[in-house]
Amino acid sequence: MVEAIGWQGWLTVAVIAATLGLLLWERFTPDKILASAALVLMASGVLSPAEALAGFWNKGVLTVAVLFVLVAALKTTGAIRWIGNWVLGRPRGLLHAQARTIGLAAPLSAFINNTPIVAMMTSAVEHWSRRTGLPPSRLLLPMNYATILGGMCTLLGTSTNLIVAGLVLQAGLPPMNMFTPLGVGIVAAAVGLAYLLTIGRWLLPDRRSAFQQARADAREYTVEMLVEPQGPVAGLTIGEAGLRHLEDSFLLELIRGNDVHPAVAPGMKLEGGDRLVFVCGTHAIRELHLLEGIRPATDQVFKIEHGDGQRTLVEVVLSAFHPAIGRTLVAAAFRSHYNAAVIAIARRGQRLHGKPGEVELQAGDTLLVETDSAFLARYGGSADFLLVNEIDGSGAVDRRKAWGVLGALGLMVVANTLLGVDILLSATAAAVAVVLARCVSLVELRRSLDLRLLVVIGSSFALGAALDRSGVATVVASALGQWSAADPLTTLILVYITTVVATEMLTNNAAAVLMFPIGLAAAGQLGTDPMPFIMAVMMGASAGFITPIGYQTNLMIYGPGGYRFTDYIRVGLPLSICVGTAVLWAISRLWPF
Known part of the structure; x- marks a missing residue:
């Protein structure tokens, strides 16, 4: 069977292995790595140009692109911050604070991409921490995991779900609607949230933020x-x-x-x-x-935490797309480009000592910078940063426009669920509405549009197509069938576990695209309904709890929470087991073999 895949299959395996290695090396940005992989597959003849570029006009990818407009509007108007301030209030203790953050984050992330939710709530939690003395390390990780769990429940909750829905259409299968994942997602969320408020809360570290x-x-x-x-x-x-x-x-x-x-x-x-x-x-x-x-100076008057309108302290977390990754601050001309002086750098939850200008930067590094008061307006939506948080600053909330954005979002959900309007069409209508209502300016929209992430997602489709066209997906599915003795449930478990492992090593979107053809091939060889395997891939690609790189929001809270890599393993591994058990149980009940 292995010999049947030919040179195209071996080249595909080599390209995927090289892609994984380069992503783990973090020397180059993910968009360059994935685009280069797609180019190699196209130039070698494994894929035609149309097949290599098909991901860029996939309906799921286009929907993700359109939703950037709504995300930008939510950030600009302060809608999420407004909801957070209203719901969170003043906690009476640690358990109460954890319950409030989780109780807000999970339902919000079912309808709003979890990245802006984590960004806004990280700021709120840090303010809470300074005011109440509650350690942020006991709050941020549960909040982040809650957004992942909530996002599993609908197509809107995460880009992964939208991409899988787009792959379903591309495969000629019946389309998924907004709440197709709800049955499985709500079981997983209920089990996961119960864990976070019981066993999980005792496994959290008690540590100062970076x-x-x-x-x-x-x-x-x-x-x-x-x-x-x-x-x-x-x-x-x-x-x-x-x-x-x-x-x-x-x-x-x-x-x-x-x-x-x-x-x-x-x-x-x-x-x-x-x-x-x-x-x-x-x-x-x-x-x-x-x-x-x-x-x-005999009269030292400078105070680093003092805000006088001319200086402001800002905490930023570098994204994998930041042009300074793999370079020093000096080589990247960080100070002159952003008009910001870096006071300190934290990595993996710990302060790096020595001169900041001599540190070679990595994705996920947390930088404490002093800059002017307009920094947040200039770079708050930039794809260079996963998180931009003004220290001791609350940010303005435009309530009228916030209501407008939330209203457009609500109408989009109603149109898709009750009226059966296509999700891309309803999302486009909502995006046009918020732009016409001036809830987001074109300048802010341009800053928030993450073209590099779209390149990553679109290029990932080429890897998935190559797995399918070269026969590698069939070989892998056959191997899974042999290991499971052709038992559908055992094969489903193996597909889910493989997807989770791919998510932890790659990214959620890339894992979904790579595992989708394998899941379909496994269903075809077993002669079963493909829907259980599609849901296993969808849920497994979102279940990135064990490593900081498994899910983008894991990286966002790494520095602000003062976490270590082992914290994700200690808290996330049991959570992953609980959620995986719940997902597989729910799939087997909703789509019995």
């Missing part, structure tokens, strides 16, 4: 220096004075009179009386004292 660690360190090692009026550096630029290339410290900002200049440019000229704020370790303070023409 921001709290970074702020404490930065406050401890902030040094203020004065430029002497007649000193040798007065009249020189920052660069000429050698202040941008110190060994163990870096210049954070310049204060001149009442004006604050964060992320000061190297060409700015120094004047007598300027206050220079440096961030450094205790061993680097001597280096500053030896500089000629500047002296320590």
Whole structure:
């Protein structure tokens, strides 16, 4: 059977293996890796150009693209923040806080993509944490898992479900509607949420967030220096004075009179009386004292947590698409590009010590930056960042427009479920409505449209098509059938487990596209209804609980929660087992063999 796949099959296997390796290496962005894989399959003749590019006009992918408009409107108007502030209120204790976050996140994510929900609620949870003293590590992971569980319940809940629905249409099968996954999804959500509020809550770590660690360190090692009026550096630029290339410290900002200049440019000229704020370790303070023409300020007035309208502290989490991934801050010109000075970097929940400018950045790194007050408006919807959170800032909520966006979203759901309107058509109508109502500007929409994610999804379809065309999917399905002794339920379990493993190693969308043809081939060889295997792939591709890379929102809370990789395994592995058991039980009852 293995020999029957030919050179096309072996090339497909090699391309998929190389893709997996490059994604795990994180040296290149996922869009470049997946697009290159699709190009290789097309250039080699495994796929025709039409087959390699078919994913980009798949109905599920087009629906994901249209929903970016609604996501941008939800962010811009502050609709999710408004709902969160109204529902969350003031918790009476840790269990009450966990129940409120989970109780809000799960139902919201059934109808709204979970990425903006996690972004907005992460900000709310961090404010809660500072006000009440509750550790964010006990709140963010349950909230994140709740959004994944809620997203399993409808086609709108996650892009994975929409993509599988698009693959179903592409395969010529009966179309899925908004609530086709509800039966299985609600059982999985009920079991998963019960676990999170019982056993799971005792497995959560009690830890400060990466921001709290970074702020404490930065406050401890902030040094203020004065430029002497007649000193040798007065009249020189920052660069000429050698202040941008110190060994163990870096210049954070310049204060001149009442004006604050964060992320000061190297060409700015120094004047007598300027206050220079440096961030450094205790061993680097001597280096500053030896500089000629500047002296320590006797009245240290700088406070890193002080917001005066000219400076603001922002916490960002780098996405896998950020152009600085694999490069240092200096090489990527981060300061000048974003007009933001990086105070500290956290990775895998821990503060990285040393000069931030010398750190080679990775996806998921949490950066604490000082910048101007317009940073959030400029980059709040940028695909460069998974999370942009203004510290101690609440953000404005436009209630009238928020009602408009929520109303359009509600009408979209009603049109799809009660009136039978195609989901792409109803989503497009809702998107046009919010744009015409000026709930989101074209500038904000352009920033929020994640073209690189669409490239990843569209290119993933080429890998799935290659598995199908080359015969690899049939071979894998045959192997699963042999391992299960041709028992449909056992084969279903193997398909689900394989999909979960693929999700944890790749991404949810790529796992769904790769496993879909294998699931269909398994159903065909067994002579059974393909729907149980389709649902197993759909649910398994969303069940990314065990690693930070299994699901995008897992990465978003990595730094803000101060988590370690092992935290995801300790809390997520039992959750994955509970949810998997619930999913397989529900599928076998709803679609019996």
